[in-house]
Amino acid sequence: MHEISLVQGLVQQLKELAAENQATKIISVTMEIGPLCGVVVDSFRFGFDIISSEEELIRGAELIVNIPTVRYTCSGCGDVLVIAGPRPDSCPACQDPTLFPEGGDDLILLQVEME
């Protein structure tokens, strides 16, 4: 559950953003969670719910999660796959299991709505 520590870092960042913007309430938080970044979306949500319920500033805020697509190039046939879900086991065209991913390995705070 390293998602909890990542949420703690997020909450710290939200507090700083709220202070910079003289906001007293966070309404929504939009995250981009790459399918290859090692973060489980449900665990991140769980962590967010728990920690935000303890912080007046964030309590009740909506967590919006965007899952970016990952571009895989097959090492066998060179086909390019663009997938938003989990990493595929092999290339659907030639069954080669070695696929080189591009992107999808970051966890990004995109946008914060506050008042």
Add this chain to the structure above:
Amino acid sequence: MCDTCGCPSPSDHSHEHDHDHNHDHDHPHKSGHSHTKTVDVHASLFAANDALAKANREHFNEVGAVALNLISSPGSGKTTLLEQTIDALKGEIRIGVIEGDIETERDALRIRAKGVPVIQLTTGGACHLDAAMTHKGFHRLQKEPGGQNIDLLFIENVGNLVCPSTFDLGEHERVVLVSVPEGPDKPAKYPKAFTSSHTFLVTKTDLLPYFDFPVPEAVGDALHLNPKLRTMSLSSKTGDGMETWLNYLRELVANKKAGKLK
């Protein structure tokens, strides 16, 4: 700069603010007097850890140490491998160890008995080490007898094949270990540990006769995920395969001394 010694690490309370804030003040007056505002941040949550990891790497480089981050499930034989490695390289390579565990000093005591500088980080529940803990740990290690002169730093992560993969500690090489009793499906089931590592070690190969662990299958799965992985198999108990591992460590240290490893 670090408050402790002036090393390149940012101090514990500083935060990297490299996100660009879009301070556009649109105030849609929806209802009553609520002033809502949307701020575009676009900042990675890994940025703070990555900045500290980079500083750790600079610190290791300054003192001329190669740092290895060992990642595996609990019980894969990380500490035993370290004990054997220390014995084998005694008088040849100066080793230091940062031990990570949720609780207890047990692993540090085992390593200390081998006569090398070691400190124990207890995370008190956290399932991984991060760059900030490693930073503090390395400072503590440098205060231990012999801690000023380290060629090879082992950072033994908390036993866990999932969470540690996400956190760069500033290491030069990441080594993932899977022991024979765990089964050969670990690369397929825990891909991040293998895609983020440089080296894959199959350990406890003395148990191969008793378990269904086709080494080529495990290694093949790992190489499919990460074709650049260096792979080795060994037994700390019988010493089988140890020489390949030791030569890998010797090569890392030699490359570091030659300025080839940054």
